[in-house]
Amino acid sequence: MYHKTVSYRVFSVFNNVFLTLxxxxxxxxxxxxxxxxxxxxxxxxxxxxxxWPIGFTLxxxxxxxxxxxxxxSLWVSVERTVLGTAxxxxxxxxxxxxxxxxxxVFRARNIYLWYFVxxxxxxxxxxxxxxxxxxxxxxxxxxxxxxxxxxxxxxIILLLNFFRTVPKDLEEAAFIDGAGHxxxxxxxxxxxxxxxxxxxxxxxxxxxxxxxxxGIIYIKDASKLPLATFMQTIIVQADMTKLDPAxxxxxxxxxxRASQIFISALPILLVYPFLQRYFVTGIVVGAxxx
Amino acid sequence: xxxxxIQQVNxxxxxxxxxxKKVKQPWMLHLMVLPAAVMVFIFSxxxxxxxxxxxxxxxxxxxxxxxxxxxxxxFEYMWQNDYFLQITWNTLFFAGTKxxxxxxxxxxxxxxxxxxxxxxxxxxxxxxVYLPHFLSWVTLSGILIDMLAQTGLINQFISxxxxxxxxxFLGDGSWFRFTIIFSDVWKEFGFNMIIFLAxxxxxxxxxxxxxxxxxxxxxxxxxxxxxxxxxxxxxxxxTLALGxxxxxxxxxxxxxxxxxxxxxxxxxxxxxxxxxxxxGQFSFATAVNLFKSAISLILIVISYRLAYRFxxxxxx
Numbered sequence: 218m219y220h221k222t223v224s225y226r227v228f229s230v231f232n233n234v235f236l237t238l239x240x241x242x243x244x245x246x247x248x249x250x251x252x253x254x255x256x257x258x259x260x261x262x263x264x265x266x267x268x269w270p271i272g273f274t275l276x277x278x279x280x281x282x283x284x285x286x287x288x289x290s291l292w293v294s295v296e297r298t299v300l301g302t303a304x305x306x307x308x309x310x311x312x313x314x315x316x317x318x319x320x321x322v323f324r325a326r327n328i329y330l331w332y333f334v335x336x337x338x339x340x341x342x343x344x345x346x347x348x349x350x351x352x353x354x355x356x357x358x359x360x361x362x363x364x365x366x367x368x369x370x371x372x373i374i375l376l377l378n379f380f381r382t383v384p385k386d387l388e389e390a391a392f393i394d395g396a397g398h399x400x401x402x403x404x405x406x407x408x409x410x411x412x413x414x415x416x417x418x419x420x421x422x423x424x425x426x427x428x429x430x431x432g433i434i435y436i437k438d439a440s441k442l443p444l445a446t447f448m449q450t451i452i453v454q455a456d457m458t459k460l461d462p463a464x465x466x467x468x469x470x471x472x473x474r475a476s477q478i479f480i481s482a483l484p485i486l487l488v489y490p491f492l493q494r495y496f497v498t499g500i501v502v503g504a505x506x507x
Numbered sequence: 508x509x510x511x512x513i514q515q516v517n518x519x520x521x522x523x524x525x526x527x528k529k530v531k532q533p534w535m536l537h538l539m540v541l542p543a544a545v546m547v548f549i550f551s552x553x554x555x556x557x558x559x560x561x562x563x564x565x566x567x568x569x570x571x572x573x574x575x576x577x578x579x580x581x582f583e584y585m586w587q588n589d590y591f592l593q594i595t596w597n598t599l600f601f602a603g604t605k606x607x608x609x610x611x612x613x614x615x616x617x618x619x620x621x622x623x624x625x626x627x628x629x630x631x632x633x634x635x636v637y638l639p640h641f642l643s644w645v646t647l648s649g650i651l652i653d654m655l656a657q658t659g660l661i662n663q664f665i666s667x668x669x670x671x672x673x674x675x676f677l678g679d680g681s682w683f684r685f686t687i688i689f690s691d692v693w694k695e696f697g698f699n700m701i702i703f704l705a706x707x708x709x710x711x712x713x714x715x716x717x718x719x720x721x722x723x724x725x726x727x728x729x730x731x732x733x734x735x736x737x738x739x740x741x742x743x744x745x746t747l748a749l750g751x752x753x754x755x756x757x758x759x760x761x762x763x764x765x766x767x768x769x770x771x772x773x774x775x776x777x778x779x780x781x782x783x784x785x786x787g788q789f790s791f792a793t794a795v796n797l798f799k800s801a802i803s804l805i806l807i808v809i810s811y812r813l814a815y816r817f818x819x820x821x822x823x
Contacts (some may be wrong), residue, residue, distance in 0.1 A: 225725050232622050239616075240635035243697065246650045247642070249660060253653070264658040312543035315536040323536045329544065334822070336551035339804050342796035344783045345557025348567070349550070365550045368543045374822055398535040419641075427643030430758070434784060445645050452649045452762065471653070478649040485641050493634055 247482065254278070254475035261472045277476035287477060289440045290447035293359070297443055298425040298484075301363040305421045308367055310414070313376035314402045337370045350435055361435040362428070362443065369424075372417045379413035380406055415495035423485060448481050561794035581794035591778075591795070598774040601687060601755035606748040608692045609699050614741060616696060617703035618733065622725075633704075636697025648762035651690060652677065677763060680771030687772070691759060699744075706740045707733065739818045746814040750807030753799050775799050 249268060253261050257272030265271055281287055316333075320326050340346075346365065355361040383406055391401040407414070432446025442450075451474060556571075561581060563574040585591050616636075623629045639647070654660045655676040662673040676686045710732065718728045757776040764772040775795065783792025814820040 222724065228725075229622065229624070232619055233625070233628060236616075236619060236623060236632050237628070240632040240697075243635050243639050243693070246647075246654060249654065250650050264660070264663060267660060308542045308546065311539040315539040318536060323533055325533075325537065329540050332544065333547060336547055338807050339555065339800055340551060341554025341557045342793060342800060343779055344789050344793045344796065345554035345560065346550075347784065348557060348789070349554050351567075364546065367550075368546045370547075373543070398532055398539065402539075423641050427645070429643070429645050430761075445643060448649065449645045449762065452645060452652065474649065475653070478646055482642055482646045486638075489638065489641050490634065493637065 247479075247486075250475050251479055254472055254479050256472060258472055261475075277472040278480075280473050281476045281480060286439060286442075286447060287444075290442050290444040291480075293441055294426060294444035297359060297362050298422055300359070301367075301425045302418060302421045304363060305367050305369065305372075306414070306418060309369060309372050309417070310376055310407070311402065312368070313373045314380055314398070314406060316373065317377040317380035333368070333370045333373060336368075347434055355435070357436055357438050357441055359441075362425075362431050365431070366424070366428075369421070372420060376410075376413055376417060379410055383409055412495045415492045419488070419492040419496055422488065426484060444481050448477060451477065558793060558797050560790050561797045563790055565790045565793075567789075577790075581791045582798070584791065585795055585798065593770065594773045594775055594778050597771065598753055598755045598776075600684070601760070601774060602752045604688050605691050605755070606745075606751065608688060609695055610741065610745055610748070612692055612696045613699035614703060614737065617700045617707060617737070618729065620700070620704065621707050621733065633697070636700070638697070639694040640698035642694075644756075644758040644762045647690070647694065648759075651686070651763065655686065677765065678767050680768045683764070683768045683772050687759060687763065690763075691756060702740060702744065703737055706737055710736045743814050743818045743820045746810045746817065747820075749810035749813075750803060752806060753803050 245268075249266075252268055252270050253266050254277050255270040255273055255275070256266045257274050257276070260266055260271040312333075315323060316326055316330055318326060350356060350361050350365070355364070387405050387409070388401055391405045396404065427445055428443065429445035429449040432443045433449065436442050436446065560571060560574065562576060562578060563571070564577050564580075565571070565574045620629065620632065623632065656662070657673045657675070661676070665671060666673060674682055676682050714732050715728055718732060723731065753775060755774040755776070757774070757780075760772060760774050761777050761780070764777065776799075779792045779796050779799075782788045782795070811820075811822070
């Protein structure tokens, strides 16, 4: 009924327009960056490019892909993301499966849960973590980037809360057919858990792709830097320009940097829309309980 | 009992017994937790032991077992340090403002989005506003530094519309604070809204129907049905956020700040990084971090207790 009142209709139009503008505002900075990267150097440096390329050219991308450091970093990041996500998915999902059992099935469940949750509440911090990696001899290795964050307790909780919503009948049927826990997990739980698996995979993948800080402290060899760390050094070096107005004129690298930033964000832009429809359900089921 | 009955029915099949046992198999469950438990032990529990170095003058050569003990020296130094008070205040200011803004803005945005009746439009808006959450602060800093520069897009826009001088967003202390908070809200408001949208979708349509029958317009329905339904979840979000008042987002500040605005922009985490890893003051930095972790732990425990008491919230 209220849908028909004039005031609600007016509100509705304004509301739709307002929300559309706000959401466009979320995309605009990235779009601007893309346009800068597609423009030729002179207008880009003069700050003439807004939301349309001026003097369209792919030169910046050509130069970016000519850069050996950029390419090796890109490869390290791909390697890290694929390997890190696969390892984390296995370790976290099997742990979450076991922890999703009732205490009368798995007596130690609550002890394990607290053992994990404590690490969410308290940590040794930056320096002891750094010294541990040093002592373990993991410096400059891919494992230094993967192992410390392998167990994400938040993801385990998300997964176990979802697993607990799986009907017990399915599990019992599997047991009666003679399946063990591994088989039940693999053949019964995994296929019905796609939303939460997609959510957790997206979180882990994005986490690995975006992680830069561990690269700063654990990787000294330039050829082993992940892309995010490589980008960070570029941005921090370029940082000088924001301190010294005179140096802004010197920004000949602007289009190249824009292209590098855009390429580094590209995998997320590509993966995210496909997993997006899953993760809302995944988060909601994992976080909100009746 | 049950196993017995089955055997009586099928006396010729002793297999059943072993199958019944197989259902429990707790050793298999232990085995499944094992990899995660071991990794957590190595990479979370062992570093906790490293906290002892906060009470030492830690030197890498002799290590944790050979360095001299100095008691609370580093903590006393921390308290007497004016700069430490400054960064603690900065941290509280950033985190506190973000907590409030990141609660209020997603709350209202969810209410507005709830009024969008065209599903296709609603989906598109959602997809776009979630996106910045998934971009890293490295990427966004790159974009922000470019857009907020003296000759950047924002300053050009401001000077052409309002005719004022370019603003030094990242080089001026108070503008830096504004930029940090604004950009964080911009990045996260869409994602923070998800929890409210979930609560909205859980409201029973019959409540609205009843209200309509009673003659309530959309405004009245919002005030008497929608908002009260969101309040409990907002309380949970607010209380849980309490545990985060000493986390002001290292990634964001680290990638946007510069020595020029340390006074207004430095937070505990960035300070620990510079003092600890860049200046090599392992013990002092660990002491500062321990102080932060201890306070945070207390706050988290309190906030979880409160969330449980007020809203029955539990994490598992």
